[in-house]
Amino acid sequence: MPTDTLAKTLCPYCGVGCGLEVTADARVRGDRAHPSTLGMVCVKGATVLESIGKDRLLYPMVRARLDEPFRQASWEEALALVVGRLRAASPESLCFYGSGQFVTEDYYVAQKLFKGCLGSNHIDANSRLCMSSAVSGYLQSLGSDGPPACYDDLDLTDCAFLVGTNTAECHPVLFNRLLKHRKQDLNSRLVVVDPRATPTAKAADLHLAIRPGSDIDLFNGIAHLILQWDRADQRFIGAHTQGFAAMAEVVRHYPPEAVARRCGITTAALELAARLWVNSARVLSLWSMGINQSIEGTAKVRALINLHLLTAQIGRPGSGPFSLTGQPNAMGGREAGGLSQLLPGYRSVADPDHRRQVEEHWQLPSGSIAARPGRTAWEMIEALEAGAVEVFWIAATNPAVSLPDLERTKAALLRSPFTVYQDCYYPTETARYAHVLLPATQWSEKTGTMTNSERRVTLCPAFHPPPGEARDDWQIFAEVGRRLGFAEQFAFADAAAVFAEFAALTRGRPCEMTGISHARLEREGPLQWPCPAGSAGTARLYTDWRFATPDARARFAACHARGLAEPPDPEYPFVLINGRLYGHWHTLTRTGRIEKLLNLYPEPFIEIHPRDAGKLGLGEGDWVEVRSRRGAIRLPARLTLAVAPGTVFVPMHWGALWAEAAEVNALTHPESDPISGQPEVKSCAVQLSALP
Ligand SMILES: Nc1nc2c(c(=O)[nH]1)N[C@H]1C(S)=C(S)[C@@H](COP(=O)(O)OP(=O)(O)OC[C@H]3O[C@@H](n4cnc5c(=O)[nH]c(N)nc54)[C@H](O)[C@@H]3O)O[C@H]1N2
Ligand SMILES: Nc1nc2c(c(=O)[nH]1)N[C@H]1C(S)=C(S)[C@@H](COP(=O)(O)OP(=O)(O)OC[C@H]3O[C@@H](n4cnc5c(=O)[nH]c(N)nc54)[C@H](O)[C@@H]3O)O[C@H]1N2
Ligand code: SF4
Ligand SMILES: [Mo]
Numbered sequence: 001m002p003t004d005t006l007a008k009t010l011c012p013y014c015g016v017g018c019g020l021e022v023t024a025d026a027r028v029r030g031d032r033a034h035p036s037t038l039g040m041v042c043v044k045g046a047t048v049l050e051s052i053g054k055d056r057l058l059y060p061m062v063r064a065r066l067d068e069p070f071r072q073a074s075w076e077e078a079l080a081l082v083v084g085r086l087r088a089a090s091p092e093s094l095c096f097y098g099s100g101q102f103v104t105e106d107y108y109v110a111q112k113l114f115k116g117c118l119g120s121n122h123i124d125a126n127s128r129l130c131m132s133s134a135v136s137g138y139l140q141s142l143g144s145d146g147p148p149a150c151y152d153d154l155d156l157t158d159c160a161f162l163v164g165t166n167t168a169e170c171h172p173v174l175f176n177r178l179l180k181h182r183k184q185d186l187n188s189r190l191v192v193v194d195p196r197a198t199p200t201a202k203a204a205d206l207h208l209a210i211r212p213g214s215d216i217d218l219f220n221g222i223a224h225l226i227l228q229w230d231r232a233d234q235r236f237i238g239a240h241t242q243g244f245a246a247m248a249e250v251v252r253h254y255p256p257e258a259v260a261r262r263c264g265i266t267t268a269a270l271e272l273a274a275r276l277w278v279n280s281a282r283v284l285s286l287w288s289m290g291i292n293q294s295i296e297g298t299a300k301v302r303a304l305i306n307l308h309l310l311t312a313q314i315g316r317p318g319s320g321p322f323s324l325t326g327q328p329n330a331m332g333g334r335e336a337g338g339l340s341q342l343l344p345g346y347r348s349v350a351d352p353d354h355r356r357q358v359e360e361h362w363q364l365p366s367g368s369i370a371a372r373p374g375r376t377a378w379e380m381i382e383a384l385e386a387g388a389v390e391v392f393w394i395a396a397t398n399p400a401v402s403l404p405d406l407e408r409t410k411a412a413l414l415r416s417p418f419t420v421y422q423d424c425y426y427p428t429e430t431a432r433y434a435h436v437l438l439p440a441t442q443w444s445e446k447t448g449t450m451t452n453s454e455r456r457v458t459l460c461p462a463f464h465p466p467p468g469e470a471r472d473d474w475q476i477f478a479e480v481g482r483r484l485g486f487a488e489q490f491a492f493a494d495a496a497a498v499f500a501e502f503a504a505l506t507r508g509r510p511c512e513m514t515g516i517s518h519a520r521l522e523r524e525g526p527l528q529w530p531c532p533a534g535s536a537g538t539a540r541l542y543t544d545w546r547f548a549t550p551d552a553r554a555r556f557a558a559c560h561a562r563g564l565a566e567p568p569d570p571e572y573p574f575v576l577i578n579g580r581l582y583g584h585w586h587t588l589t590r591t592g593r594i595e596k597l598l599n600l601y602p603e604p605f606i607e608i609h610p611r612d613a614g615k616l617g618l619g620e621g622d623w624v625e626v627r628s629r630r631g632a633i634r635l636p637a638r639l640t641l642a643v644a645p646g647t648v649f650v651p652m653h654w655g656a657l658w659a660e661a662a663e664v665n666a667l668t669h670p671e672s673d674p675i676s677g678q679p680e681v682k683s684c685a686v687q688l689s690a691l692p
Helices: 043-047 075-088 104-117 132-142 152-156 172-184 215-228 234-240 244-251 256-263 267-279 297-310 330-335 352-361 377-385 406-414 429-433 473-483 495-504 518-524 595-600 610-616
Strands: 005-010 019-023 028-030 094-098 123-125 159-163 189-193 206-208 283-287 320-323 391-395 419-423 436-439 448-451 456-460 574-579 606-608 623-627 632-639 647-651 683-690
Touching: 005 456, 028 043, 043 595, 075 391, 075 436, 075 473, 094 104, 094 377, 104 123, 104 330, 104 352, 104 448, 104 473, 104 495, 123 377, 132 297, 132 320, 152 172, 159 267, 172 189, 189 267, 206 267, 215 244, 215 256, 215 267, 215 297, 234 297, 256 267, 283 297, 297 320, 330 448, 377 406, 406 429, 419 429, 448 495, 456 518, 495 518, 606 610, 606 623, 610 632, 610 683
Parallel strands: 094 123, 094 391, 159 189, 159 283, 189 206, 283 320, 391 419, 419 436, 574 647, 606 632
Antiparallel strands: 005 019, 019 028, 448 456, 574 683, 606 647, 623 632, 623 683
16 A cells, blocks of 8 residues: 555545545545456545535434424433334334445445334335436346445446447446547547437447437347348257347337337438447446336346347357446445345345245344335335335435435325434435434445445445544444344444345355455455355356356346336427436536536536427526426527437436525336336426526
8 A cells, every 4th residue: 555545435426436645634535456446446536535524414303393403312212212212113013224325334334224123124225216217127137135246347348339338437447447448449439329429328339319218129120130141149048048039020120110110210321230249259248227216127238238148248248238337335245235125145035945034134023024125215105105104214326316206205294293314414305204313424434345347345434433423334234223222233333243144145146245345345455256265255246157047047128118217299299318427426416516527517408309399489598397287497508419219308407505496306207117116207298488
């Protein structure tokens, strides 16, 4: 370690998971020794320290009613209040909503408390809005969750196929790595599938600007051509897959002309994409929210994996399906069982053997864990509406900005008889809906592990003292557990002990981490799972083409395209899509407090095609009212060819604290994928009108 280094850690923003070094004089630089990112960082990682000390929630606060002001309380008083409410409530009436910004230790202790000790599976996370469709897509197609590829594959691929990901802005370090590879290997190609000409799309060899929601048409159309050209790998298909015939029957109905028409692209572009796929020795597909956030997100993921299975583009260097994880530790969340249908170690609550294994590990009586998957994030909102919730505990997420249909969401939050909100900052939009605020430490103040998109686990040590009376999230859950009478279950000495107990529960599972401990991570640096004891970690999954299904065969999916849940119509003629900007993070709790980043992006806006703007009489900078069936917002117009006529784009970042009437989720709807439970927050139908 360089002598001026105070700590080595991981960037707490996106799922790239860049290794960082923090210096004694509070500078941040890339950690060249971190195997995932070799010293690279983007502007968010480089400036993260500037947000850590600002506007912190320093002590617990309580109030009896939402229309009263908060008053400062001691931890003793706040915890007694929370524990009393938990004791009085039935498991069915408890809901916990957490986050991919927890460390794995937070996640694990929360699962133990809720699913184990309190007997409630109603514990979900914002990953439901994020990676949930990738989880179910991997599970159904490959037999288990877990991205099969690794970052080295970015340097080895002949064709990177980027779908519904604005990698240049959202996973910038990986994008730069792809660009560097393309410079060095002049034969490698970059294909981008995105309705909007994002900075990612602008760098592509081929940009397919498909209509929002037409991804399955595209994937099935490519599969159709692969079969028509007789370019499927029949040996691989025969030996390692199931379900080929049913898939082939479906894609028969996706001839190029019809597909091109539905996607709004030319047949030539479609054929070129298919040719690039079949003529490249190694194809790597990367995807993110343009795929997952959809009522058919699971099917989108699976239709994309179909292409890999058709051509044996998996389990080999430079190839494979590769979901780009959103949050820094959404991966760790999945490992620790952080969705309402999961248990730690990639187990599911619906499986009696899995429940028994976890109950034994937790030393809880058989039957402690409920057999039914709990509520998803949106189902918790519906439960609030139905008056079925006694305690709603929210931590490390800001649902009063990030959940869909905000008017409904906020009305539901107002109905909660008792909401606990555990965050680092104050104010946030969600604090308005809380009865109890619990101050949490954040990155740099607590020790824990995070897993990045390539399954690599990094230790993030505490190197700042906690501000005020803030406590680590897992410590708060453990203290509540002890007060509820589970002294033995929550007797952890430190975060390393939490990790050790969790890792032991992954033995023999796809995400095995029994070879990983805090001590080893500190000594040897980050490690990639599966990593059984004695292992040096694993770069790629399925290299022997044995998949995680009972018969070791991967599954083709036979799925027709459904399209958008809310397509445009004469009354709401525009499709609104939304997403992220390079310098901002989600609901601005950190980046809104960093001057440099605010100056880069001072205010929200709406992108409109000049032809649409002309029809509406709008010029650059003119104010527009954007209205959906659920709400309306007001934004200045940006005229650009980046969106097609009929489509508009709005960034997701600005909540009520940061701009007036600019919340994109005032417009979105909660229609969700029936398999993954992931809402289609990516798009909805809107009407536009010029404001005076
Ligand atoms: N700068 C920055 N980086 C981040 C984050 C951040 O807040 N700021 N957040 C992190 C998190 S949690 C996440 S989940 C990721 C998200 O990373 P991305 O998914 O890359 O980000 P988004 O901008 O939400 O959406 C990606 C793209 O989907 C496109 N899209 C919309 N509809 C469709 C469609 O029907 N089909 C296709 N193919 N594309 C469509 C949009 O035009 C957009 O360009 O970013 C992570 N990284
Ligand atoms: N329309 C639309 N809506 C979306 C999306 C979209 O693309 N479009 N994307 C969705 C996706 S992919 C995501 S991931 C969500 C993100 O949405 P949110 O999860 O609401 O976003 P954040 O602003 O990251 O909120 C994280 C909160 O956790 C706090 N925090 C940070 N670290 C810690 C910690 O260690 N402990 C505790 N207790 N608190 C901490 C921060 O202060 C902040 O308040 O938004 C979703 N909503
Ligand atoms: S690419 Fe992601 S992980 Fe890396 S520095 Fe930027 S925000 Fe942090
Ligand atoms: Mo996300």
